[in-house]
Amino acid sequence: MKQLHKICFLIIGFIFVLGCNSKNEDKHETREFKESIYYTCSMDPQIKEDKPGKCPICHMDLTPAKKDNGAYNSISLSDQQIKLGNISTAFIGTSQQSQQGDYTGVLTVNPEGVKSISARAGGRIEKLYFKTEGDFIQKGQAIYQLYSEPIAIAKQDYVSAYSQLAMPGDFGKNAKTMVAAAKQKLLFYGLSNAQIEAVKKSKEVSPYTTFYSSYSGTISEITATEGSYVMEGAPIIKVANLNTLWLETQVNVNYAKSLRLGQTATISFVDFPSKSVQATISFINPEINPDTRLLLIQLEVANPGLLLKPGMQANVQVTQSNQKGIFVPIDAVVRDEKVTFIWVEKSHGVFENLKVTTGLESNGMIEITSTIDTNKKIVITGVYAVNSEYEFRKGKDPMAGMKM
Known part of the structure; x- marks a missing residue:
């Protein structure tokens, strides 16, 4: 009889311990679920709260959203989000591009012809x-x-x-x-x-x-x-002597690196839309404007018949053929006040931002002058859809946690 009581007591104790563990697991799962979500407003996504309530801006009910616990500079997207955002990726390698720079300038007197x-x-x-x-x-x-x-x-x-x-x-x-x-x-x-x-x-x-x-x-x-x-x-x-004029214009310092004295450019004029002439680069300023980061160049323009006048506005088109480098669509690059970056696909549905420096820009393409892994795909369409979702989840601070 005593042996039977001991057995019953052990069974009851086991059931009690099992029940306690089950409750602890339920509590742990509930806590993990609560920690994995936050509450936000569909009209004002910058609002993020730990519990349900009203939006302090529009007073709508806050809705639950799942936190992204991945790396700070990466984001995971579902197949549906990728499709809706028209997000596509591609491998980018070294290629040759014909770069065309378009600038505006003003005709001035050639000081060499002033007596x-x-x-x-x-x-x-x-x-x-x-x-x-x-x-x-x-x-x-x-x-x-x-x-x-x-x-x-x-x-x-x-x-x-x-x-x-x-x-x-x-x-x-x-x-x-x-x-x-x-x-x-x-x-x-x-x-x-x-x-x-x-x-x-x-x-x-x-x-x-x-x-x-x-x-x-x-x-x-x-x-x-x-x-x-x-x-x-x-x-x-x-x-x-106005038979030869100078045309002064300012170019991006990255583009100016490949310019050279004697290079030919096509000049058109606001006052004579149908007229265009060929000019040569006669001077490249060795100093960069510290405020604009632009470089002054001067072109020598022939003026037979003295039709052109100092002070006229002109458009300068400089073409550089077969420039070798890594070129991506301009829309693939996100430009912020603090940083310029692209989105790289780590694995299917997982993207990370990568800081880059840029160079020549023309015909819808922009050069990447910093080192990137050409074995990885980069986002070429839907970039701002990725970026918007990233800002929605993790805030708008492109420098925080960014991969350099």
Whole structure:
């Protein structure tokens, strides 16, 4: 009888222990289930709560959603989500692309063709024959008239020396040296041979001298005024040769790496939509603009007939053929304020973000200059569907946990 009681007692104890374990397992499963879900609002997905309730923004009922417990920089998607998001992947390898860069620029005066007409001696500007910038000056046209005592004295010395040439003996011989010296001084002051010949024939030496242009061009600047006094060497008028203009534009520093001096570009103009010309790169600035990260380049543009004017806007098209590199569709790259990245397929339905650096961009493709594993597929369509789901689950911080 006692043996029977012991057996019954052991059976009851076993049932009690088994019941307790079952309850503990149920509690553990319930806790794991609760820890694996959170409550959010379908209208305001940024709201995430640990328990049911109302959305603090729109006051709708919060709905349960499953937490993604995978790696922070990865996300798992179901086949249905992949289909609805039109998400597709592909292997990307090294290829050759013809890259075309399109930029805008402005025509400017070529500084190499600018000439400055300066005062050859100190004096007063008695008359300016051109007073408007943009006027065209022909070679040999009168530019200004100068009242100058130094020039007047040099003229008088020349006339006096010339009058002594007919004197006999040493006076005549010395006069030849004096005439040559006086003429040289007048040439230094900018008088032409014809003007010097006119001086010795004149009965009275004039303190006024007219100066003529030595070249043709368009007036780009007038710095003197009638009645003003000028010092020797002071600029009076600047004349620009507009047969060749410069086109200044700024290009992305990544694109500029492959540009070279003498490279040809196609130029079209806003004011002449049907006109396009070929130009060559004549200057590449060695310094990058620290604010824009752009590089200034200048192209030399021929301007026969002077149809083009400084200040005109132009479009620059530079084509680089057969550029070798890793190119992906532009839509495959996500650009954030802090980082640029792509999505890589780790396994079926599992994607991770990968930080990249980019280079040339043209014709819907962009170059990846950083090292990537070409044995892995990257997301080429539906990228923003993947990214939106990632932000919905894990927040919008592309730097946190990102794979470098």
